[in-house]
Amino acid sequence: MTAHDMDALRYFNRDISWLSFNERVLMEAGNEAVPLMERIRFLSIYSSNLDEFYRVRMPYLQKISMQDASNNAYQQAEEIVDRQQNEYGRILGQSIVPALSRLGYHFCYKEGIPAPLRTFATHYFYTRIAGFLQPVYLNEKNIFFPENNQIYLVVILQLPQDREKIALVNIPTPNLDRFVKTKQPDGEYIVFLEDIIRYNLDHIFPDALNIASYSIKVTRDAELDLLDDDGEEVTDQMEKQLSKRDYGFASRLLHEPGLSLRHLQYIINLLELKKASVVEGGRYHNLKDLSSLPVASPSISYPDWPAVQHLDGMDEQTTLFQALTKKDMMVHAPYQTYDTILRFFNEAAIDRSVQEIFTTMYRVAHDSKIAHALISAAKNGKKVTVLVELKARFDEANNIRWAKKMKSAGVKIIHSVNALKVHAKLALVKRKHETHAYLGLLATGNLNEGTARFYTDHILLTAHPQMLGETELLFGFLSKKKKPEKTDALSFEHLLVAQFNLQKKFIELIDREIDNARKGLRTGITIKLNNLEEEVLIDKLYEASNAGIEINLIVRSICRLVPGVPGQSENIRIKRIVDRYLEHGRVFIFHNNGQPEVFMGSADWMNRNIYRRIEVCFPIYDEQLKKQLTDIIALQWDDTVQAVWIDSELRNVPVTTLPGGIRSQEAIYQHLSGTVEKFKRHSEK
Structure with a gap:
């Protein structure tokens, strides 16, 4: 075995792994159990993803192949894309088009203009098209x-x-x-x-x-x-x-x-x-334009899942801020209404006790209600500081537009230095209050009510004074617009902040599980990520596997860790879930001998997140919320319908071919809405 083969056995190629994810998207387009319009949308998503891959990653792979003839990732990627494109054409031509025909739509795919439409086509050409050519x-x-x-x-x-x-x-x-x-x-x-x-x-x-x-x-x-x-x-x-x-x-x-x-x-x-x-x-x-195909019927789309109302125990006399001083809250988007998050910013805009508001905005919604609330807060005399990340790829222009609009209203706008992105999802309210000066929210996803309708994320709302005090400390550092250095005297005990203590803390948590395994204590690690790439943390998971620790990973997209290799990762299993919502939350669960520590946050385990960004992960202290979150992750791990195994050959292997089973997104929705008793029983196991 060559050194290249040994390296390939230890780590999957980053870009080939991403193509494996896009293939999983394509599998949903070919899945006849999925409603027809949703299958068409998966074709659109696949095509859009591939366009971005060619804009962002293929130039890099091409450059590497020119510098190193032994690196065949570029050629391999082209071969994979060619195979996937052939499958794409088969699904569209042999499955989608006939299905549309059965519904009464004659979709003229690869047949030009049929005889009955020729007069119409010429008339339409002259009346609607010609002037644009x-x-x-x-x-x-x-x-x-x-x-x-x-x-x-x-x-x-x-x-x-x-x-x-x-x-x-x-x-x-x-x-x-x-x-x-x-x-x-x-x-x-x-x-x-x-x-x-x-x-x-x-x-x-x-x-x-x-x-x-x-x-x-x-x-x-x-x-x-x-x-x-x-x-x-x-x-x-x-x-x-x-x-x-x-x-x-x-x-x-x-x-x-x-x-x-x-x-x-x-x-x-x-x-x-x-x-x-x-x-x-x-x-x-x-063919990303397929998402706009003019066919519409409830029978060919996913059934509606109205967002669950979240403000339990609150009445018209109780504000959200008052409720937060008594108990932490957590919003699980899009299953639960995002109105709770909007209310947080709206209350901050008009609450007389609020003196300062700090927040990060990575991808601003096109018509952002949050940004409007921040503008109102500034006009209402509050000191508002917003870090708008201008380098959020393909959202730069919209972010610039909102940054200018907020700045003109009196909001203090901060931009990160060019070589460093701020990807943390944070908001902090500082009040004139004797016992609860801080209120805040910390999230796994962007503060964006648009994407919150189809991205699964978790948002913690809290009045925890120490955690939010550290959040203010971080905002103070970010306002200096400098890169973190070893001499920076920032100390975080609650927050895990990339560039400061995030990687070190995760290594310590894994080491504790390894130490517990050596002592014969109960162990276990469950992690959910969008992407898993960074080799130091992957190697630490390999070390934990070799110590006999059972490690369950849910990784949506890029995954360089090779599971199931004897002497390396035989105790590591990886699932990937693709369904109606985009899996986006990052959750980290360490068993800790029956006293689990649970973290959420913005950080994937990628080189860019660990070494070149400001990311924030944070602990969940409230036992009820901790259990709620671990129940949700348990439902995802139990998914037998939409989940696939990522095997040691980077294949998407169905968990089961049998009918029935658990579809985790549906189960989570029913669990949070309390509509099905069996999911309550599942959470009590």
Whole structure:
């Protein structure tokens, strides 16, 4: 066995692991037990995920492969994507399209414009589309720059006197719907916008004797090049970089099959795409647009799960702040209403005792009610400090917009230094109060009421004075806009803060389980993460496995830990859950000889989270909330419907092929809403 093979056995490749996650998404699209519209949305999610992968990760893999010929991750990724794309086409063509047909929708996939629609297609072309088209002839004198992820038709024209021209025609999806639905006497038809354009190319190029067309798309590198020492204001610098993002290095040229090698090479040369990965795809690109397919019926979507009201024991005379001084609360989004979180900020905006408000905002909602409350608080005379993270990928422009709006209202805006992201999810209210000066919330996910509708997260609301005192200490440090250094005299006893004590504390917690195992005491580790990459912590889990500790991991996406390897990880099992909601919470449970310690927080175990970000994890002290959270994680571990095992070959292996069983997201919803007695009994085990 070579050194490379031994390393592969110890750690999965980060990017190949992510492709395994996207394959799990694709599996849901192919799952006929999932409602049809949801299957279509999973196809959309898969396509959107893959586009981001080509914008963010493939340029990196390509660069590494050029520097190290022995590193085959780039080639391996291309082969995996090719296989997945073939499965994607099979699911869409052989399963989704027939299912739509049975519902009365004729989805014209790969068939162009059928005879009954030809008159309609020409009329629609002239009345709705033609004014948005900007055909361009390609030649050495007319350099054209294809926009990022924009669909174009490469049109090959045979003209009189054996002349040939090549043109590009834009598909104006930023302005027009991708799918056109029309009702005809024999039923409802849905056609692609580009197929209507293809059908009418002879109206754009009337002199052509023969016309052939092929769709293409160029994907561009999304990385931003920010400097710490260029003297520009960070927002100005960020806005300049964002304006250039869609003009970055071309990482992929995706083209329809059938385009000749001669014409393909001509396009590559003329559009300056020589360094791009050239991928033969299907007839259609940007199938993330499938989420807007114009079909709708309750029968083909998930059943409605109304959010559970959360403010137990409160009446109209009791404020949330008053309730928090008596007992901690926890909100489990999206199962429970996010109104509790909105109320926290709204009460802070008008409560006369509130003097200061601090919060972090990583991805701000498009029409953020939280931001509006912070603006009102500032106008109401309160001192409001908000750390807006400008480097939240693909949300930078929206974050900048809100930062400017809040700043103009009197909110003090802090931005992290360029080389460091602040990913912690925190809010702190400081009041004129003798015994409860601090109220706060600490979360696993963004303070964003939009994503809270479909991201599973946990939010702790507390008046714990020591924990919130440390939160204020952290905000004080962040306001200095500096990178953490070993000389920084910040001490955290309750909070686990990346760059300070987070990794060290997790290692200590694992070491305690190892020590307990050696003493013959009861042990166990259960961890739920989005991503698991960082080798120091992975190695510590391997060490715990070798000490005989049973380790259960729920890892949604990237997972570099290889489970089930004798002498390395034979006591480690890993599950992945993909369902109607995106699993997003991070939870850490250490058995501690029957006195479990439970933590939540913002930090995945990735290099960026451990070494290059400010992350915060925190303990759950309230015994009732601790039990509630561990019950939820137990239901997820017991999932036999939507969970798969990640095995030692990085495959997604169904937990069971038998009907029935526990679907954890449904079970959690029923458990929290108290609608099914059996889930109450499960929590009492």
